[in-house]
Amino acid sequence: MDLSQINPVLLIASLMVAATPILLAAIGELVVERAGVLNLGVEGMMITGAICGFAVAVESGSPLFGFVAAAVGGAVLSLLFVLLTQVALANQVASGLALTLFGLGLSSLLGQGYVGLKPPPTPRLDIPVLSDLPVVGPILFSHDPVLYFGIVVVAATWALLKFTRAGLILRAVGENHDAAHALGYKVVRIRVLAILFGGACAGLGGAYISLIRVPQWTEGMTAGVGWIALALVVFASWKPWRVLLGAYLFGGLTVLQLNLQAAGVAIPVEYLAMSPYVITIVVLVILSADKSRAPAALGRVFHATR
Amino acid sequence: MTILRRTLLATAAAATALGLAGGAMAQDKTKVGFVYVGPVGDGGWTHEHDMGRKAVEAEFGDKVETVYVENVAEGPDAERVMTQMALNGADLIFTTSFGFMDPTINVAKKFPDVKFEHATGYKRADNVSTYSARFYEGRAVQGVIAGHMTESNIVGYIGSFPIPEVIRGINSAYIHAKKVNPDVQFKIVWAYTWFDPAKEADAAKVLIEQGADVILQHTDSTAPHAAAAEKGGVITFGQASDMAEYAPSPRVSSIIDNWAPYYIARTKAVMDGTWASMDTWDGIGPGMVGIGEITDTVPAEVKEEAMALKESIASGEYHPFTGPLKKQDGSDWLAEGETADDGTLAGMNFYVEGIEGDIPQ
Numbered sequence: 161m162d163l164s165q166i167n168p169v170l171l172i173a174s175l176m177v178a179a180t181p182i183l184l185a186a187i188g189e190l191v192v193e194r195a196g197v198l199n200l201g202v203e204g205m206m207i208t209g210a211i212c213g214f215a216v217a218v219e220s221g222s223p224l225f226g227f228v229a230a231a232v233g234g235a236v237l238s239l240l241f242v243l244l245t246q247v248a249l250a251n252q253v254a255s256g257l258a259l260t261l262f263g264l265g266l267s268s269l270l271g272q273g274y275v276g277l278k279p280p281p282t283p284r285l286d287i288p289v290l291s292d293l294p295v296v297g298p299i300l301f302s303h304d305p306v307l308y309f310g311i312v313v314v315a316a317t318w319a320l321l322k323f324t325r326a327g328l329i330l331r332a333v334g335e336n337h338d339a340a341h342a343l344g345y346k347v348v349r350i351r352v353l354a355i356l357f358g359g360a361c362a363g364l365g366g367a368y369i370s371l372i373r374v375p376q377w378t379e380g381m382t383a384g385v386g387w388i389a390l391a392l393v394v395f396a397s398w399k400p401w402r403v404l405l406g407a408y409l410f411g412g413l414t415v416l417q418l419n420l421q422a423a424g425v426a427i428p429v430e431y432l433a434m435s436p437y438v439i440t441i442v443v444l445v446i447l448s449a450d451k452s453r454a455p456a457a458l459g460r461v462f463h464a465t466r
Numbered sequence: 467m468t469i470l471r472r473t474l475l476a477t478a479a480a481a482t483a484l485g486l487a488g489g490a491m492a493q494d495k496t497k498v499g500f501v502y503v504g505p506v507g508d509g510g511w512t513h514e515h516d517m518g519r520k521a522v523e524a525e526f527g528d529k530v531e532t533v534y535v536e537n538v539a540e541g542p543d544a545e546r547v548m549t550q551m552a553l554n555g556a557d558l559i560f561t562t563s564f565g566f567m568d569p570t571i572n573v574a575k576k577f578p579d580v581k582f583e584h585a586t587g588y589k590r591a592d593n594v595s596t597y598s599a600r601f602y603e604g605r606a607v608q609g610v611i612a613g614h615m616t617e618s619n620i621v622g623y624i625g626s627f628p629i630p631e632v633i634r635g636i637n638s639a640y641i642h643a644k645k646v647n648p649d650v651q652f653k654i655v656w657a658y659t660w661f662d663p664a665k666e667a668d669a670a671k672v673l674i675e676q677g678a679d680v681i682l683q684h685t686d687s688t689a690p691h692a693a694a695a696e697k698g699g700v701i702t703f704g705q706a707s708d709m710a711e712y713a714p715s716p717r718v719s720s721i722i723d724n725w726a727p728y729y730i731a732r733t734k735a736v737m738d739g740t741w742a743s744m745d746t747w748d749g750i751g752p753g754m755v756g757i758g759e760i761t762d763t764v765p766a767e768v769k770e771e772a773m774a775l776k777e778s779i780a781s782g783e784y785h786p787f788t789g790p791l792k793k794q795d796g797s798d799w800l801a802e803g804e805t806a807d808d809g810t811l812a813g814m815n816f817y818v819e820g821i822e823g824d825i826p827q
Contacts, residue, residue, distance in 0.1 A: 165677065181664070271507065278692070369663075373667060376663070378509060378688065383659075421655045422673055426824075433656065
C-alpha cells in the first residue's frame with residue numbers, strides 16, 4: 161500500500177467532474193419536486209440529453225451547441241411527462257417510469273449512427289496566472305464551463321427558493337396546490353415550467369457524461385445515474401446545498417475508492433465499492449434529522465374543479 | 467428484431483392463450499433466443515454475441531427465427547426473461563454472461579425440452595451446455611506488448627468481477643509482461659460491473675493518474691479508450707470486440723471473440739436433433755479467440771514477437787500457463803515444463819507470484 165501515489169489535487173479535481181452529472185440532474189429534480197411533482201423519468205431524460213448533446217456537438221463541431229441541444233432534448237422529453245401528468249392527469253409514478261423506458265429506447269435509436277465517434281473537445285477554463293497556481297489552480301480554475309454552471313445553478317436555485325416571490329409561489333404550489341389555486345396562482349403552468357426546467361437540467365447532466373466525462377456515445381451509458389440523482393434529492397431533504405454536498409460526497413467517494421484500490425489499500429474491495437452509497441446516505445440522513453420533510457403535495461394529482 | 471421485455475410478457479401471455487395451435491405452428495422454424503447482459507451497441511462483449519446471432523440468421527435464413535433481450539440484469543430478472551423466452555417457443559437459448567449461470571440452470575429444470583447454452587460458466591445439465599473462449603491466450607499476447615510498451619513500468623488493469631475468467635486473464639497478462647520486462651507492476655481496479663461507461667472511464671483515469679501508461683480492461687465498453695485518448699500517451703487494448711475506432715492509438719491491439727461458428731454449429735445440432743450437453747472451451751487455434759490487428763504504434767520487433775507467440779499458442783506448441791510458476795504466496799504451482807490443467811484454470815482463484823494485492827473474496 162502506498163498512499164503517496166494518490167495525488168490529492170487530481171483527486172479533488174476529478175471528483176468534481178464525477179459529481180457534476182448527478183448534481184445537474186438532482187438540482188433539476190429538486191425544483192420539480194418542490195413544485196409538488198414526482199418525475200421518476202430522470203434517467204430517461206438524462207440519456208436523451210446525452211445523445212442529443214452528443215449528436216449535435218458532433219454534427220456542428222461545437223460543444224456549446226451540444227449542451228444547448230441536450231437541455232432542449234431533455235426538456236422536450238419532459239413535455240411528454242407534462243402531457244401525461246398535467247393534462248391527462250395520469251399517475252406520476254407510472255408516467256415517470258414510462259418516461260425512463262421511453263428515453264432509453266429513444267436514445268439508442270437516435271444513437272445508431274454515433275457509436276465510436278469522438279465528440280469535439282470541450283475547452284477548459286484557462287485563466288492566466290490563476291489556472292497555473294499550484295493546488296488551487298487545478299482544483300478551482302481549470303475545469304470546463306459546465307462544471308461551474310452546475311454550481312451556479314445550485315446557488316441560483318437556493319436563492320430563488322429562499323428569497324424571491326417566484327420561489328415562494330413555487331413552494332406554495334408544492335405544499336398545497338388547492339390553496340395556491342384559490343389564491344389565483346396558475347398551478348399547472350408553474351408545474352409545467354418546473355418540469356421543463358428539470359428536464360433541461362437532466363439533459364445537461366446526461367450530455368456532461370457523453371461529452372466530457374467519458375467522452376463518447378454508448379447505449380445505456382448513464383447506467384443508473386438518474387436513479388442516484390433521484391435518491392439524492394430525498395436524502396438531501398429537498399435542500400439545494402445538501403444536494404451539492406451529497407453529489408460531491410458521492411462523486412468523491414466513487415473516485416476515491418478507485419484510487420484506494422489502485423494504490424492497493426488493504427481494505428476489502430467490496431467495502432470500498434459500496435462506500436459511496438453507504439456513506440452518502442448516512443451523512444445525509446444524519447443531516448436531515450432536523451424537521452425537514454417532503455413537499456406536502458408531492459406526487460398528488462391537481463384538478464382545478466375539485 | 468428488438469423485443470422489449472414488456473412486449474415479451476404480452477406475447478408470452480398471448481402464446482399461452484393460443485395454446486397447442488400456436489405451439490404446432492412454431493415447430494416449422496427453429497427459434498433461437500439470446501439473453502444479453504448489456505446493450506447490443508456496447509461496442510464490446512454483447513456486440514460480438516449479437517454478431518454471432520446475425521450470423522445464425524444469415525446462415526439458416528427462413529429456417530430460424532432469432533430473438534434477443536438486451537440489458538438483462540444478472541439475477542432474478544434473468545430468470546424471468548429466460549422463462550418467457552422458453553414459453554414463447556424458443557428451442558435453443560444462449561445466455562451470455564457468467565452471472566446468468568444459476569438462473570439458466572433453474573429455468574432449464576422447468577423446460578427439459580428446451581436446450582440452453584450458458585457462456586463462461588461451469589454448471590451443466592442434460593439440457594444445458596457451457597461454452598467459453600480461452601481469452602487468456604489472447605491476454606498472453608497483450609501481456610507481451612504491454613511489457614514492452616510501458617515506460618513507467620506500471621500497467622493498469624480494469625477488472626469487472628473477481629471470477630476465474632477475469633483472474634486467468636490478469637495472471638496470463640502478468641506472466642507474459644513480466645517475461646519481457648522484469649520490472650513491470652500491475653495495478654488492478656475492480657469496477658464491479660460489466661458495463662458502466664462512466665465508471666470504466668473513471669477507473670482508467672485513476673490508473674493513468676497513478677502512473678499507468680498501459681490500460682488493460684476486462685469490462686465491455688469502449689469508455690477506457692476514450693479516457694486514454696483524452697489523457698494521451700497511454701495505450702489500450704480492445705476487449706471482446708476489435709474496438710478499431712480507437713486505432714491506431716490508444717488502441718494498439720485487441721482480443722476479438724468470434725462466436726458465430728459455434729452458434730451456427732449448435733443451432734444446426736438442434737435442427738438435426740443431434741444436440742447434446744457438452745462443454746466447449748476453444749482458443750486462438752480453432753478461431754474462437756482472435757487477435758485484432760497490432761497497429762504501427764507498436765515497434766515492428768515487438769509486433770513480431772507478439773505474433774510469434776500467437777502462432778505458437780494457436781498451433782498448441784506453447785501453453786500460456788507453463789511452469790515453472792509459483793502462486794502469489796510463494797508456494798509452488800507448476801513445475802518446470804508442466805502446463806496447467808483445465809480444471810485448475812476453470813476454477814482459478816489465486817494470483818501468480820509477483821502480483822500485488824488480494825483477490826476480493
